[in-house]
Structures are given as C-alpha cells and as structure tokens.
Amino acid sequence: QVQLQESGPGLVKPSQTLSLTCTVSGDSISSGSYHWSWIRQPAGKGLEWIGRLYTNGSTKYNPSLKSRVTISVDTSKNQFSLKLSSVAAADTAVYYCARVVTLVRGVIIIPSYFDYWGQGTLVTVSS
C-alpha cells in the first residue's frame, strides 16, 4: 500500500521560505515508474498544481509559481521536498503531495493523473 505523508512547519512568516517534506512508503521514488508532485488548496478554493519531480531528478513547475518554487529529492530517505520562497498570505493553504501516473507518447512523458495523495498539511503565512 502506497502512503505519502507531508511534514513541516504549520506557520511561516511573510517573506520567508515555506519548506515541506513528503515521505513515501510502499514505493520507491527512484523506481522510475512514477513522478511526484505538490498540490495546494487555499481554504474554500480549488486545487492548484505546484510542480512535479521526474524520476531522473528534473522538475517542472507551475508557470505562475516557477520563480519561487524548488522541488528536490532525497532518495536515501525516500522523500521529496518543496520550498516556496517569499511567501505571502495568499500562500496560506493545505499542501498535498501526490504520486503521478505517467503515460509515454513517443518521446513525451505525459502526467496522466494522481493516484495516491497525502493527507495534506495546513500552512499558514502570518506574522
């Protein structure tokens, strides 16, 4: 059974960097079969994709957040992490990590859907 668990501070001050970690069990991040993503959801609003970690360590980010986001991996701990810099109140949200099922079309790897999600962690940006 694949499980994902987010962890990190629940309160971050404005202009600082939000840091979260997703610990994966039941699958190996480095296995090459899946990609790994971060998604967030402000209270009362829709889901927003933040970015994705490819199995080779490369990344893809939401263009609207790209300048502030870094996703990285620690294969020794089977974890991947999110850093979001220069946070503001608008970054207050529940943050989820999720596993991405991919499809291959020719030479293109397509993120098809998310099959496993963490329970989510609330991060509040406030002084």
Place this chain on the structure above:
Amino acid sequence: QTVVTQEPSFSVSPGETVTLTCGWGSGSISTSYFPSWYQQTPGQAPRTLIYNTNIRSSGVPDRFSGSILGNKVALTITGAQAEDESYYSCMLYMGNGVVVFGGGTKVTVL
C-alpha cells in the same frame, strides 16, 4: 494563465442523474488533454475517480462515468446517493508538462 472552468455548484435529489462539466476558454477538450476527476469531502484529501477521460479508478462505483460532451469533459453521476455529496474537481493536461485543475463543483444531494 489557463483557466479551467467548472460549474460552481449543483443540487441533485437522491436517485437522480447529474452531469458536471469541465472546459476552458480557448477551445474544445479532447482525450489528448487526459482529463481526470477527483472527489473531495471537507478536511479530506482528494480521491481519484476517473482518469484518461473515462477510466474509473479502483473501487469507484460504476454510477460514476466520464466522457467528452461537446467541447467539454463531463463527469456523470447516475443515480446519485447521499454519500456522493462532495466537491468534484477536474484536471487537464495542457501540454509542456503542465496540468491545471478546474475550480471545482460542489454537489449537494438533498
């Protein structure tokens, strides 16, 4: 910025059928957008219902179905039940490795 649109809300009586749609302003949606649908109740993580337009995820009741409806993607609940009262979000692959979620639809069963 790409905006994926969904109806804000729907009310349905138990046993009735409801169809939610997902579209975006620049044109028609096809299977090449690899649409997927997620169900979410308050305080819970999303649950995958449908992927690749019309494939039900494991354990999803067959009253949930996905399709292309005109120039949009659709999620149909045939014979809605009380436990289907949830928030439903679609997701589309927009190319270049980018996915976008719709704003979500709140379905009330009463």
